Each structure stands twice: as C-alpha cells, then as structure tokens.
Amino acid sequence: MAMNLMGLFRSPQNELEKGGKEAEDDGIRSACPRCNVQLPLSDLQDNMNVCTACGFHFRVGPRERIAYIADEGSFQELDGDMLSRDVLDFPGYDQKLRNAKLSSREKDAVICGTAQVLGQPCALFVMDPNFMMGSMGTVVGEKITRLFETATERGTPVVGFTVSGGARMQEGILSLMQMAKTSAAVRRHSDAGLFYLTVLTDPTLGGITASFAMDGDIIMAEPGATIGFAGARVIEQTIRKKLPQGFQTAEFLLEHGFVDLIVPREQQKATIAQLLKMHTPGSMNFEEGEVEPDERL
C-alpha cells in the first residue's frame, strides 16, 4: 500500500528496493536474478519458469499460471471483459491503464474463472504482476467479489494466486473500499462452509495481504516470495535500520506462523488437488453415519 517519500533521500540498498528481482531477458536466454546462470528461455519455460540451477521462482503471468494449475481446457473465464475507468480523473491514470493493457495483454490485474485441478472443481483467481504490479482497483475488487459470490452460490471452493504491490492509488479511497468489499465476500463464502486456499506469490504486499490474501483457510506460498504489509523501503525508513536477510520472505512467514506451507511450483497442482479433495464431502471414503456422534468423543 504505502511506500513513502523519504526514499527520495537515499539510494536503493537491496534488490527489493530497486523494484524486485526482474529477469534480464535478451529473447533467447534469461539470467537468473539469484544465481546469475544464463538460462535458455525454452529450458526456463519447460521448467515452469523456475531456474534449473538454483530453483529461483521467476514471476509469471496469469495465463501461464492457469496452464500450470488447471486441467487442460477446463478453465472458463468469468467477467473477462470488465475494464477499469478513471473515475477520479486522476492525472496519468488513463495512460497507465493503456500501457498496462499493452504490456500484459490483459484487461486488468486479475483473471477469474472456474476450473478443474486434477478433476477437482474450483473457482480460480490469478493476479497479474504485469498489470500495474497487480494493484487492486475497483475492477480487481469487483471481479474477486463476484468470484466469491458465484462460488458461494454454486457451493464450490476458491483457489487464489496473489501477486500485488497493494491498492491502486489512482483510484483513491475507492481502491481502499475494495479491501472491505472482498473481505465481506470471503466471509460469506466461509460462513457457507466452503474452502478457500490462497497461494501467495512474489510479491504479495499492502492491501492484498491485509485483506483476501491472508483470509485463506489454508495459506500456501511460493519459495522465496516477498510477503508483507509494508514495503521493505518504508520499514527501513521507519526504523532507520537495514532489514535482516530473508525478512518478509515466504520462509520468514512460515517461521512466524503466518503461512501453512511452502510449495514449489512443480508440486503446486498436485498439492492443490489433494487439499481440494480433502475438502470435498464424501470423497475420502468416509461413510457418513458410520460413527455415532457420542463415539467421536
């Protein structure tokens, strides 16, 4: 959500402050930002955009993500035509939206739909790091809210991949209200006894962490992902100290009890399917009525 002004007075001191771990890509090979090994792009793609040398997880767009997770041909997009408007007449926002559409080839920062994961049906949302770094404006909030409402009506679980720098400040207070709106929709889904699984990917920050990202019944994370509320730069300015190595990584959150499990990309599909199956009534060979209520004690 908030970086602030004091960063102007000092130069970046770590990778995160420079805007994260971006891959250098000459169209044929890509250098791993962690181990610097030159990776042929075809090898990288075959390996789900995970470095074959060190296991570094590159950021990926939503369509690739869906291809990794959903059974082939099972994904049905919902609300795919929704477009952001510059409601507050915020300077430069129209141009930013145009650029984001060009660079991401998507209409906004989240893709929603229904899918099957190894035969397990679910509602699925996947955020897009290439569209204004996954920032949440009205369209992102509305699409996610509708997905939870649809899932609640249909009685299906929700699986969500988060990647976001936080709220979209060009939509002012209306972007903040999306945190309230989505949280309320998640609560209704939860109160209906339905399962919600979040997968936190790099980066998940600000208003996303402080709303639906942390609301999952089970919270998974990708190895090495940056996850937190405040950005690293803001914290360093606040406390006037350098942050320790590994602060706000998925591993740090696991250690502090805020993530259930870290799952490498290649294992995510199987793990998600397994967890979905464990939350499907009647799917685990458990005969209802086999145990008398008083015997359960």
Place this chain on the structure above:
Amino acid sequence: MSAYDKVMLARSKGRPTGTAYIEHIFDSFVELHGDRRFGDDPAIIGGIALLDGMPVTVIAIEKGVDTKERVRRNFGMPNPEGYRKALRLMKQAEKFRRPVVCLVDTSGAYCGLGAEERGQGQAIAENLMELSSLRTPVISILVGEGGSGGALALALADQVWILENAVYSVISPEGCASILWKDAKRVKDAAECLRLTAQDMQELGVVEHVVPEEDMDAAFQDIKARLAVELPNLITTPSDELLRRRYQRFRRF
C-alpha cells in the same frame, strides 16, 4: 481551503485526540487492556462506556497529546496487537449485544519489524473479515487522519462518519507524490488528486455524515446526539438484516 490544508489540519497537534472524544461523548468509561495473545498496544484505547445509560464498546486510536505521550502511543500507529485488542473487544460487544463505536485517527498501521513479524497484514485482514459479520451494530467516526488499511481495520461499519476537517485516504499524499511522480514537492497535487477530504467522502458515498467543526464542543454534541438516535435504531434491527445492509453498504463500491 485546499485538500492539502485539510491534511495539515487533520494532522495538527492542537486537534482533540481519541481520549477527548471519549470524555466528551460518553460517561463512566472503563478502559480494558490487552489482546490476550501478545500484549497491550497503547496506540489503541478500548473499553466500555455509557451513552445516555446505554453500554457501548468504545475503541479509539490515540495519538497522544504531549511529546512524551505521543512517543508512548507510537503517534497513533497501531501494531498488530492493537488491532487484535480491538477485535477482542468487538467480539465481546457482540456477545453482550452491545454496539461498538470506533474513533479513528491514524496516519496508518505501524510499519516496523515487529509489526511484520507479528502479522500486521493478517491482523487487519482478520478485522475486516470479522467486522463484516459482527452481529452487533458498529459506527466508525474518522476524527483526524484516516490512513489506509490501518484506519479501515476499524471502519468496516454500518455507518461511517467523518469530521469536517478530517481526511481518509488509501495512501498519504507524500507517499503518492513520491511513488507516482518521484517528486515529494508535488504533495499538494497528490492531496488534490486523491480526493481525500470529508467533502469528497460524502460525494463518493464513503460516509453517511460529515460532523461540522465550527467549534469542537458543538462537534462532540453533534456526535453524541446522533449516536443517541442511530445506535438504538441499529440495535433493534434484526442481526441478519443488519449484516445484509452492511454487506450492501460496501458491495456498491
């Protein structure tokens, strides 16, 4: 008055803080401490008070009046344990079907090492989810600065009011100018563009009421009189209906 003037007014040191509102609006305030998990956050004051004889749970962000107190209260920037204390008191209010009044005045949730280690984002997320289904009325009043998620964590309510010279924003104008334009000098432009004044909130439908501020005594009286009308109305609303309306209130954004 420009939007940035309003920001400066909302932040000004002479402005009444949470404690003053509690003193002027309620009687017999009993302060309750701690989140029962980690500690007690001095940036958030919570407890039970009477409004015309009706018990009310009051939760206020307190910035502190003098320098020493401001430091002790972390300048009104809550840590996760503050939000968890607030949630504990809200759940307690729900149990006894007592309305909740939140007084919000913060530049934002604290951005520190410990806050991250103890799950600042998770604490706010949990409050939002719990508030959306809390089976007792909640009225939140933005009395000074409404700083982003740290303010919203106490403002997912049946009604949200704002003081005439208070502000509510997704990001500080300084942060906005620095990120968007890499130019801290454009902070006044940022304040204008963000649409963060009480008047903007009314136009955008974010608040139900703007509390006039010609003098603060009148403001306290306005709040007290309105609470005395609205809280009995809300408390007699069946809770399913209350929650349905609260959902719709935020669903429209």
